[in-house]
Amino acid sequence: xxxxxxxxxxxxxxxxxxxxxxxxxxxxxxxxxxxxxxxxxxxxxxxxxxxxxxxxxxxxxxxxxxxxxxxxxxxxxxxxxxxxxxxxxxxxxxxxxxxxxxxxxxxxxxxxxxxxxxxx
Amino acid sequence: xxxxxxxxxxxxxxxxxxxxxxxxxxxxxxxxxxxxxxxxxxxxxxxxxxxxxxxxxxxxxxxxxxxxxxxxxxxxxxxxxxxxxxxxxxxxxxxxxxxxxxxxxxx
Numbered sequence: 427x428x429x430x431x432x433x434x435x436x437x438x439x440x441x442x443x444x445x446x447x448x449x450x451x452x453x454x455x456x457x458x459x460x461x462x463x464x465x466x467x468x469x470x471x472x473x474x475x476x477x478x479x480x481x482x483x484x485x486x487x488x489x490x491x492x493x494x495x496x497x498x499x500x501x502x503x504x505x506x507x508x509x510x511x512x513x514x515x516x517x518x519x520x521x522x523x524x525x526x527x528x529x530x531x532x533x534x535x536x537x538x539x540x541x542x543x544x545x546x
Numbered sequence: 547x548x549x550x551x552x553x554x555x556x557x558x559x560x561x562x563x564x565x566x567x568x569x570x571x572x573x574x575x576x577x578x579x580x581x582x583x584x585x586x587x588x589x590x591x592x593x594x595x596x597x598x599x600x601x602x603x604x605x606x607x608x609x610x611x612x613x614x615x616x617x618x619x620x621x622x623x624x625x626x627x628x629x630x631x632x633x634x635x636x637x638x639x640x641x642x643x644x645x646x647x648x649x650x651x652x653x
């Protein structure tokens with residue numbers, strides 16, 4: 427069974443850097459074709475893709491947020507870390523991670539998400 | 547970026563109704579189109595991949611169709627657990643994008 431769980435702060439101040447960790451089980455990020463993606467959903471708004479990291483360390487970012495995002499993986503710990511710099515109240519959202527299959531080109535399964543509020 | 551436009555943004559339907567949601571891509575994405583169901587407080591769930599393939603474990607009342615720029619998600623005979631928000635997502639470009647979502651509410 428594959429599971430993913432997001433962890434990190436629930437509250438960050440404006441201008442701070444957000445660091446979120448996706449801890450997963452049931453698969454390895456050293457397996458060819460496997461990736462982990464990050465997403466967010468502001469309250470009342472739609473899902474938005476943020477970043478994707480592959481088994482071979484190839485990385486893709488949302489063009490609109492690329493300058494603020496970084497994604498890394500720790501294969502030994504089964505973790506993927508997302509950092510987002512210069513946080514603003516508009517970045518308040520539920521942040522989620524999901525496994526990506528490069529073969530099927532789908533995200534499945536997903537973590538439940540972690541709400542991050544940006545406020546002073 | 548490839549823009550994904552869903553319609554309607556919301557709809558009201560009754561248990562047993564047939565519901566159709568459309569998704570239009572700003573350029574051709576072949577069949578690289580997935581549909582997800584999302585309920586508040588829960589993890590999104592993959593329903594359809596490759597525009598028309600049903601993910602394992604998903605009830606057969608869900609179906610998808612389309613290719614190129616126009617796609618459809620159909621729910622036959624709506625059940626109480628189907629009230630949720632549905633998103634399309636293109637995977638043609640590595641700059642992945644979602645539609646704006648369609649909230650299916652109880653009439």
